[in-house]
Amino acid sequence: MPGCGSSAWEAPRAICLYSGGATQEITARGNFCGPVLLNNQGKVLYFGFNELDGNFYLYDAGSTSIIATGTNQGLVNPTINDLGQIVYAAYDNTGYPQVFLYYQGFTTNISQSLKLGNNNYPQINNRGQVAWVHYDDDMRWQIVLYEGGKVGQVTSGYWSFDGWTLRLNDRGQIAWIGKRQASAATGQVFLASPVDSSSFYLLLLLD
Amino acid sequence: MKRKPLGCFSMLILAFLQLIAAFGLPAGAEAAAYAVRQITNETEALSNLGLNNLGQIIWHRDASGTSPEAIFLYADGASRWLSQTDTGARFPVLNNLGQAVYRRYTFSDDQVWLYNNNALSLAALDQDPTLLRLNNTGRLIWAGRPVVGTPTTYKCIVANEVGTVKLTFITDGNTYDSGYLALNDKGEIAWVREFSLGSPPGHLSL
Numbered sequence: 001m002p003g004c005g006s007s008a009w010e011a012p013r014a015i016c017l018y019s020g021g022a023t024q025e026i027t028a029r030g031n032f033c034g035p036v037l038l039n040n041q042g043k044v045l046y047f048g049f050n051e052l053d054g055n056f057y058l059y060d061a062g063s064t065s066i067i068a069t070g071t072n073q074g075l076v077n078p079t080i081n082d083l084g085q086i087v088y089a090a091y092d093n094t095g096y097p098q099v100f101l102y103y104q105g106f107t108t109n110i111s112q113s114l115k116l117g118n119n120n121y122p123q124i125n126n127r128g129q130v131a132w133v134h135y136d137d138d139m140r141w142q143i144v145l146y147e148g149g150k151v152g153q154v155t156s157g158y159w160s161f162d163g164w165t166l167r168l169n170d171r172g173q174i175a176w177i178g179k180r181q182a183s184a185a186t187g188q189v190f191l192a193s194p195v196d197s198s199s200f201y202l203l204l205l206l207d
Numbered sequence: 208m209k210r211k212p213l214g215c216f217s218m219l220i221l222a223f224l225q226l227i228a229a230f231g232l233p234a235g236a237e238a239a240a241y242a243v244r245q246i247t248n249e250t251e252a253l254s255n256l257g258l259n260n261l262g263q264i265i266w267h268r269d270a271s272g273t274s275p276e277a278i279f280l281y282a283d284g285a286s287r288w289l290s291q292t293d294t295g296a297r298f299p300v301l302n303n304l305g306q307a308v309y310r311r312y313t314f315s316d317d318q319v320w321l322y323n324n325n326a327l328s329l330a331a332l333d334q335d336p337t338l339l340r341l342n343n344t345g346r347l348i349w350a351g352r353p354v355v356g357t358p359t360t361y362k363c364i365v366a367n368e369v370g371t372v373k374l375t376f377i378t379d380g381n382t383y384d385s386g387y388l389a390l391n392d393k394g395e396i397a398w399v400r401e402f403s404l405g406s407p408p409g410h411l412s413l
Contacts, residue, residue, distance in 0.1 A: 017395065019395045038397040044389075044399075155243065
């Protein structure tokens with residue numbers, strides 16, 4: 001099985017956790033490439049290979065479980081919040097990259113029916129909101145936000161995004177570097193803040 | 208203050224406006240109630256974006272002409288040039304307290320600078336500080352070689368508390384983190400350890 005640390009010329013690796021003043025290896029020495037994420041509950045999310053495939057693993061208080069598997073599914077860009085919810089990008093059965101949400105043993109494709117491009121970095125906050133970039137029906141990139149089972153579109157019109165660097169905070173604000181016009185030479189920093197619905201529709205009218 | 212309930216006419220107007228808002232959106236998506244604000248108007252490339260729960264934003268701007276590469280912070284509706292007196296500032300990190308750290312390259316050494324309570328201070332000297340991490344209690348860690356003479360292939364994970372100069376070595380030199388390093392608000396740290404680098408110069412503490 002290909003993967004980092006899996007052959008004689010690749011160094012074996014292990015995931016280490018420093019806690020309470022001591023360091024322990026929480027995995028056997030093998031094929032662990034990263035990324036490694038750690039939430040405020042001490043849960044460790046990491047990527048590695050076993051004898052069958054590439055997987056996302058979740059270490060929690062001494063036990064480890066596989067939360068997603070499939071190298072060919074292109075598992076990439078996971079994030080974890082303090083509730084233990086995990087989002088990541090992977091291909092669905094039709095070959096489109098999608099955004100998946102894992103929580104307490106169940107996985108949901110939360111970007112169902114929306115097209116995605118490559119290089120998606122979904123972000124989850126501690127309210128369970130998820131933001132990412134996708135193509136709209138006019139093949140334009142847009143930021144969308146998942147909350148409570150629904151996906152809402154945050155941007156409209158022309159956008160391009162530098163480095164796909166979305167950031168989402170616990171207030172639901174989203175920041176990114178991007179261009180609002182195709183002719184713009186340089187990406188700028190933008191901040192999207194939630195507004196109450198009455199203000200929002202007024203903004204739509206005035207826009 | 209108690210809000211006056213919407214009247215029938217207002218509700219009809221609101222429903223109409225909702226219909227307008229939803230029109231033209233892709234299948235499966237609804238309009239979200241967001242206002243978008245442009246923060247910068249730069250001519251140079253921007254990168255290393257950070258956003259905290261206060262709504263503050265930090266980023267890196269490439270060098271331009273005589274203007275050095277720089278770190279900017281957006282807070283309270285205005286942007287400020289955090290690294291104004293420095294050159295070679297890169298890799299900013301921002302926490303939910305409004306504290307920020309970044310790396311500064313110099314000809315003689317590399318430095319980790321701290322922005323805290325509207326003031327800049329030198330947090331650490333290091334030959335090659337990378338992977339700066341700053342949690343929401345003010346704990347700062349990085350992978351680096353703060354002991355002069357440490358071979359370039361050996362790095363430690365080093366911890367420092369904001370406002371102190373005490374360094375704690377989490378790892379010795381043979382536990383280079385392979386590019387991944389995570390820190391939470393309890394001070395716990397996770398990383399990938401690689402085992403092929405041989406015997407390092409030992410330095411477990413200062």
